Amino acid sequence: MRGTLAVARYTLVDLSRRRILLVFFIIGALGIAAIGIGLKVFSSTLVSVSFSGSPGTPAPDPAKINRFLDLMFVTDLVGALGLFALLIAFGIGLTAIYHDLESGAAVAIFSKPVSRFAFTAGKVGAAAAAMVVIVGILSVEAALVGLLFGGGLEQTLAIEAVAQVANALILMLIVLALSTWMNNIVAAIVAFIYNTAGGFVVALHNQIAAGNLGDSAILKGIFTVLYWLVPHQLTSDAPRELVRAEVELFAVPGQPGPDVSQAVASVPGPSDLNDILWWAFVVIVFASLVYVAVRRRQV
Amino acid sequence: MAPVVSVEALRKRYRRRDPWAVDGVTFALEPGQAFGLLGPNGSGKTSVVKMIAGLLRPDGGEISLFGAKPGDPAARAQLGFAPEEPDFPKFLRAREVLDYFASLLGLDEDERKRRIPETLAFAGLDQERRQVRQFSKGMKQRLGIAQAILGRPKLLILDEPTADLDPLGRRDVRALIESLKVSGVAVLLNSHLLSEVELVCDTVAILAKGHVLKEGTMAEVVPEGRTLEDVFGELVQASAPPKHDNLPSFITDQENQ
Numbered sequence: 093m094r095g096t097l098a099v100a101r102y103t104l105v106d107l108s109r110r111r112i113l114l115v116f117f118i119i120g121a122l123g124i125a126a127i128g129i130g131l132k133v134f135s136s137t138l139v140s141v142s143f144s145g146s147p148g149t150p151a152p153d154p155a156k157i158n159r160f161l162d163l164m165f166v167t168d169l170v171g172a173l174g175l176f177a178l179l180i181a182f183g184i185g186l187t188a189i190y191h192d193l194e195s196g197a198a199v200a201i202f203s204k205p206v207s208r209f210a211f212t213a214g215k216v217g218a219a220a221a222a223m224v225v226i227v228g229i230l231s232v233e234a235a236l237v238g239l240l241f242g243g244g245l246e247q248t249l250a251i252e253a254v255a256q257v258a259n260a261l262i263l264m265l266i267v268l269a270l271s272t273w274m275n276n277i278v279a280a281i282v283a284f285i286y287n288t289a290g291g292f293v294v295a296l297h298n299q300i301a302a303g304n305l306g307d308s309a310i311l312k313g314i315f316t317v318l319y320w321l322v323p324h325q326l327t328s329d330a331p332r333e334l335v336r337a338e339v340e341l342f343a344v345p346g347q348p349g350p351d352v353s354q355a356v357a358s359v360p361g362p363s364d365l366n367d368i369l370w371w372a373f374v375v376i377v378f379a380s381l382v383y384v385a386v387r388r389r390q391v
Numbered sequence: 392m393a394p395v396v397s398v399e400a401l402r403k404r405y406r407r408r409d410p411w412a413v414d415g416v417t418f419a420l421e422p423g424q425a426f427g428l429l430g431p432n433g434s435g436k437t438s439v440v441k442m443i444a445g446l447l448r449p450d451g452g453e454i455s456l457f458g459a460k461p462g463d464p465a466a467r468a469q470l471g472f473a474p475e476e477p478d479f480p481k482f483l484r485a486r487e488v489l490d491y492f493a494s495l496l497g498l499d500e501d502e503r504k505r506r507i508p509e510t511l512a513f514a515g516l517d518q519e520r521r522q523v524r525q526f527s528k529g530m531k532q533r534l535g536i537a538q539a540i541l542g543r544p545k546l547l548i549l550d551e552p553t554a555d556l557d558p559l560g561r562r563d564v565r566a567l568i569e570s571l572k573v574s575g576v577a578v579l580l581n582s583h584l585l586s587e588v589e590l591v592c593d594t595v596a597i598l599a600k601g602h603v604l605k606e607g608t609m610a611e612v613v614p615e616g617r618t619l620e621d622v623f624g625e626l627v628q629a630s631a632p633p634k635h636d637n638l639p640s641f642i643t644d645q646e647n648q
Contacts, residue, residue, distance in 0.1 A: 094495075097494070098491060098494030098495050099495075101494070105483060110482060191481065195479075197479045199474040200492070201492075201495070202444075204467060204492055204495040204496060205464035205495065205496065205497070390448060391441075
């Protein structure tokens with residue numbers, strides 16, 4: 093425990109001074125502020141232009157425009173948070189263990205009375221904590237920027253941020269595990285391909301399960317096997333809620349509009365207990381792979 | 392007296408098709424003894440000490456470190472290891488590196504407050520505020536020795552400890568080894584600097600291509616009227632295939648001059 097805490101503490105100090113993470117954080121913070129402020133300025137301009145619109149054209153409802161921009165903001169924010177969580181996962185995963193092993197720092201560390209398990213636990217714990225803190229701060233900033241708009245989706249956004257951190261954690265563990273076996277750039281490329289392929293597999297599996305891609309038993313079987321070989325992206329009900337809100341916003345009273353339930357069904361639904369349990373299992377598997385890689389490593 | 396470390400028929404190779412990097416090395420080291428491990432580049436010296444420190448897995452033979460396996464944390468708590476070309480987490484400062492390693496060694500707060508400033512002063516790094524990534528090779532080497540002695544080890548392994556040090560630094564390391572020997576600490580010294588080894592070591596082993604060519608006390612290895620450098624040169628050359636003209640022709644060619 094003593095060794096784990098020491099490794100975790102000084103890994104956090106080391107990570108906090110790495111410029112690449114600082115750059116990702118600053119870009120993320122500025123990006124989120126820019127999305128919010130930009131959309132607010134855009135909405136103010138659009139509303140004032142709409143009110144003085146050409147004669148004969150019915151003026152759009154300013155409340156509707158504001159609500160639409162609010163939804164757009166949240167959609168962009170979810171995307172931005174996911175993107176920066178991934179970048180930070182790469183940034184931490186590529187450096188936290190790899191640099192110690194490659195620079196020779198591990199030679200001095202492993203000659204001390206610390207087990208490889210304690211070292212791995214400290215590194216993984218510190219890397220996860222660093223990611224939660226960085227993405228957490230970005231999420232708080234997003235919530236504050238959200239106050240510029242009417243809001244109403246803060247709760248959804250908070251749960252989505254947790255899901256994004258959980259997904260990024262898996263990616264970070266994959267990068268950590270791979271970077272103890274191979275060059276860290278190659279590890280990043282392999283992890284990116286695996287993660288992207290995993291995303292496609294899960295999306296296609298969901299479409300097949302919903303019957304959107306025919307009824308082939310072979311296809312179903314293949315994708316069921318593949319589905320249980322890759323991490324499942326966790327998601328909140330945010331994507332569905334956003335689609336539902338957008339469809340309802342533009343529904344004209346008294347006229348048949350698009351089918352809300354059909355539109356919502358095409359969007360991935362919130363993760364259930366099985367997904368969360370699978371996520372926990374995958375975390376354990378990849379954390380164990382990091383440990384095996386560190387244990388086998390000769391320095 | 393029980394040896395602090397004993398090595399029996401130690402073997403190591405890095406790939407199956409490679410020749411043995413270490414082949415049948417045997418020696419033992421007792422408290423208060425300074426043991427010099429000598430050999431040309433690639434002779435297997437660093438592989439031997441890394442196996443003793445539990446950093447490399449041997450492919451054969453036995454190592455006993457304080458009566459335990461090298462991987463045993465309790466045994467490693469009594470070991471100080473200053474690696475060749477040491478490095479540390481790049482964004483930490485010297486004081487933080489020592490505090491990190493003191494935590495790994497399980498030193499309490501009072502002991503850390505006492506030992507860290509004194510160790511930094513010994514290493515000449517007490518005024519240093521920069522991060523390790525901005526250190527010179529010599530500064531890293533000083534920090535490497537500092538972290539090795541921080542736990543007050545009973546066995547100190549120094550792998551080429553003075554390669555990047557200035558003459559004053561070398562003198563400090565010699566004084567350190569002498570002082571540790573007197574207090575009963577065993578020292579295992581890997582060095583190319585034969586004069587240095589001759590000054591501080593009681594026993595030596597000369598390695599080439601993973602084999603021990605000669606081992607014994609300094610008096611046994613170096614006969615009266617000879618130097619360690621003479622003996623080392625003869626043994627190593629005898630174990631290597633005869634070399635002809637080592638200098639490139641463009642250096643020796645008269646026409647180019």
